[in-house]
Amino acid sequence: MSDQAKVVTVPAPSAAAESPASPAAARPVRRPALSPSRAGDFKQCPLLYRFRAVDRLPEAPTKAQVRGTMVHAVLEELFGLPAGERVPERAKELIEPAWRRLLAERTELIDLFDGPDDPALAEWLDSATTLLDGYFGLEDPRRLEPEACELLVETELSSGVLLRGYIDRVDVAPTGEIRVVDYKTGAAPREIGEAKALFQMKFYALVLWRLRNVVPRQLRLMYLADRQALAYTPDEAELERFERTLEAIWQAILRAGRTGDFRPNPSRLCDYCDHKALCPAFGGTPPPYPGWPEPDPGVETALDRAD
Known part of the structure; x- marks a missing residue:
């Protein structure tokens, strides 16, 4: 797909049916x-x-x-500027305002540093600058007009499974070909990490296919830390198989949700889990099962998508 893309109107995602809210609920x-x-x-x-x-x-x-999360916000804002202003110097000017907005939204983040004069804060902000340099080493945003950035997509499969997620960027070529772009602020992963990233990208490709009846031509992962880009081309048969995989995952979730039987699956990733002390595999005790959650357990935050 060419770097040049056209601006088209973003179709509204299909509306999801809502369950009746309790009178005490603050939101639907x-x-x-x-x-x-x-x-x-x-x-x-x-x-x-x-x-x-x-x-x-x-x-x-x-x-x-x-x-x-901050770098994603900067790149989203960058594409909101006129094409001629999408240069490295301008992007770097957006870093501190993006950090201040994050602090305003989540005041607990201030605990990451020992005040505004903490040398670690300056070093951390500089590391964001390095990631933006990595981005500009991979593409020239002045040549792009994405259809959408940070796009919420939602669709219901024929089986009734509701899929929902945020796509970093969607490009549409003059020929109508779709490219899905995802920014990764870590280094290009090994086999396990790459499979996880492709799972995420196939999820987005499936949702867009079901919404628009067009299989994305390219799924592009951009690893800013080491300036590597991986491209993948899905096809209909592959996405149909992936759809069945998601349906099986959802049915397994529903079965566990009915009984509360969510079993641990110990692996080397457990060392990075915030909840290891509560895990029975390590001698812990989970809190009492509260039942299937309302509202929506599919909520995904920007921190979820940060790598």
Whole structure:
């Protein structure tokens, strides 16, 4: 696909049916949905899915996660500027305002640093600059007019499974070909990490196919830390198989949700889990099962998508 893309109107995602909200609810109850992050959690460890989607246990964000969220915000804002202003110097000017907005939205992030004069904060902001340099080493945003950035997509499969997620960027070529772009602020992964990233991209490709009846021509992963880009071309048969995989995951989630039987799946990733102390595989005890969550356990935050 050429770097040059055209601007077209973003079709509104299909509206999801909503369950009746309780009178005490502060916001409407949304149907449970499957996001790429939550599907990945269940594949990795059903108990991790429960802790995040059902119990909604808090997790301390890492500096790397917050930096990833900030860089995504800067790139979104960059594409909102006239093409001629999408240069490295302008992007770097957007970093500190993006950080201030994150702090305003999540005041607990201030605990990541020892005040505004902490040398670690300056170093951390500089590391975001390095990631933006990596981005500009991969493409020239002045040559692009994305259809959408940070696009919420949602569709219901024929089986009734509701899929929902956010796509970093969607490009549409003059010929109508679609490219799905995802920014990764970490380094290009090894085999396990690459499979996880492709799972996420196939999820987006499936949703766009079902919404628009067009299979994306290219799924592009951009690893800003080491300036690598991976491209993948899906086809209909592959996405049909992937659709069946998501349906099987959702049915397994529903079965576990009815009984509360979310079993741990120990792996080397357990060392990075915030909830290891509560896991029976390590001698812990989960909190009492609260039942299937309302509202929506498919909610996916920007920190979920940060790498």
